[in-house]
Amino acid sequence: MDIAALADKIASGDRRSLARAITLVESGRADHRGQAVELLETLARRDGPQALRVGLSGTPGVGKSTFIEAFGMMLTARGLRVAVLAVDPSSARSGGSILGDKTRMERLSRDPLAYIRPSPSQSQLGGVARRSREAVALCEAAGFDVVLVETVGVGQSETMVAEMTDLFLLLLAPAGGDELQGVKRGIMEIADMILVNKADGELKSTATRTCADYAGALRLLRKRPQDPEGFPKAMTVSAVEETGLDKAWEEMQALTAWRREAGLFEARRAEQARYWFGEDVKQGLLARLEAPGAREEMARLAEAVASGEMTATAASEEMLDRLNR
Ligand code: GDP
Numbered sequence: 317m318d319i320a321a322l323a324d325k326i327a328s329g330d331r332r333s334l335a336r337a338i339t340l341v342e343s344g345r346a347d348h349r350g351q352a353v354e355l356l357e358t359l360a361r362r363d364g365p366q367a368l369r370v371g372l373s374g375t376p377g378v379g380k381s382t383f384i385e386a387f388g389m390m391l392t393a394r395g396l397r398v399a400v401l402a403v404d405p406s407s408a409r410s411g412g413s414i415l416g417d418k419t420r421m422e423r424l425s426r427d428p429l430a431y432i433r434p435s436p437s438q439s440q441l442g443g444v445a446r447r448s449r450e451a452v453a454l455c456e457a458a459g460f461d462v463v464l465v466e467t468v469g470v471g472q473s474e475t476m477v478a479e480m481t482d483l484f485l486l487l488l489a490p491a492g493g494d495e496l497q498g499v500k501r502g503i504m505e506i507a508d509m510i511l512v513n514k515a516d517g518e519l520k521s522t523a524t525r526t527c528a529d530y531a532g533a534l535r536l537l538r539k540r541p542q543d544p545e546g547f548p549k550a551m552t553v554s555a556v557e558e559t560g561l562d563k564a565w566e567e568m569q570a571l572t573a574w575r576r577e578a579g580l581f582e583a584r585r586a587e588q589a590r591y592w593f594g595e596d597v598k599q600g601l602l603a604r605l606e607a608p609g610a611r612e613e614m615a616r617l618a619e620a621v622a623s624g625e626m627t628a629t630a631a632s633e634e635m636l637d638r639l640n641r
Contacts, residue, residue: 317351323358326458331431334458341450342436356450359457367399367456367463368572371477373503374487379513380466381420383487383555388421390561391462392429399455400424402466403448404435405473431460442599445476449592452480478506479591482581483568486510488530490522505537508548508571511564515552527552542584544574604639613638 325333341352374380388398400421424430436447448465455463465481467473478484486507488499504510510530515523531550540548549567553560575581604610617631626634 319351319354319358323355323362323457326359326454327362327364329459334431334454335433337454338433338451341454342447352450356453359453362457364457365459367460368483368568369452369456369463369465369481370568371465371467371474371481371484372487373467373474373477373485374513375489376468378487378489379555380468380487383511383513383553384464384466385421385424386555386558387561387564388424388430388464389427390558390565392424392427396429396461397459398424398427398430399458399460399463400430400432400466401448401451401455401463402433402435403445403473403477405441405444405468431455431458441472441476442595442602445473445480446592446596446599448477449480474503474506479588482572482575482584483508485564485568488512488526490514490519490526501537504533507534508543509564509567510534510548510550511560512550512552513555515560516554516557520552523552542575542580544571547571601639610639 322333322337326337337352337355340348340355343349343352372380372384384400388400391398421432425432433451436444436451452463452465463481465477467477474484484506486499486503486509488510490512510527512523512527512530515527527550534548534550537548551560551564551567553564555561572581575584605614614635617626617635620626621628621631
């Protein structure tokens with residue numbers, strides 16, 4: 317494969333080349349991995365355009381796909397190119413993906429300025445996230461202005477998406493006051509904006525109240541150095557009626573401009589690169605445990621430990637020695 321030619325095509329905005337490249341980074345084959353590394357290096361050296369990377373999380377049914385479609389269409393109507401990727405923790409378990417599905421965003425998937433890519437299926441969430449992070453870089457190199465990364469609200473995957481995006485949005489549904497407790501503190505802490513969706517019809521007043529509750533909760537969290545006055549922010553939107561979306565986009569741009577000005581935007585990306593370096597090394601070590609031979613050796617030593625033939629300490633030493641050889 318001619319990596320330089322592929323990089324050229326991606327940079328020129330060729331869709332099929334982008335799709336091919338994402339397939340390449342998702343592949344588990346060692347030779348593909350080598351090519352993927354070379355491609356990512358080649359594109360990084362070119363110092364191409366920068367996208368705004370936006371993470372979006374929410375529990376199933378909160379309206380993520382409806383929101384992404386409406387929000388995405390609003391952006392493309394302004395001439396912006398939008399890519400949608402997904403980090404689906406369930407794909408790590410079941411092999412199937414419920415996020416980033418084109419059938420969930422039919423209008424947007426037909427929009428020539430938009431590109432939608434479902435979550436890669438990998439055996440581990442770490443693998444899913446790492447591939448998605450590389451896909452984000454590819455979409456950026458392909459000249460997308462906004463890269464949206466969707467995930468579902470179950471903890472770990474949110475942290476990973478926050479580590480690959482510049483802004484992190486939490487989408488919530490209107491709810492009674494006591495449900496506020498249900499949102500984990502950790503997620504509130506990484507959210508740059510909380511969007512209370514479904515602020516329409518009968519749900520409108522509940523949404524307004526929920527939004528005020530979250531605004532209060534956000535104020536109680538320690539103010540973060542990466543935030544200007546008024547952030548993190550809670551707002552109401554309606555993905556169905558397409559209201560509040562312009563305002564949300566304005567706020568996202570204002571926050572981004574402020575962080576750029578303060579040097580925090582680039583600093584955050586540098587921190588993220590550091591994070592992914594560490595993650596990749598850990599994933600690589602774990603993969604070595606799964607390699608042919610290693611797995612059998614693990615099983616053999618585990619058996620020896622269980623039967624009392626070896627101590628756990630001696631067996632783990634032997635295994636680590638073997639991996640280091
Ligand atoms: P996801 O599972 O988070 O992707 O949620 P969906 O986008 O599939 O939406 C779940 C349900 O909520 C669907 O029946 C949507 O029509 C509905 N929904 C999504 N956004 C809104 C909204 O802004 N207002 C109202 N009333 N319903 C919405």
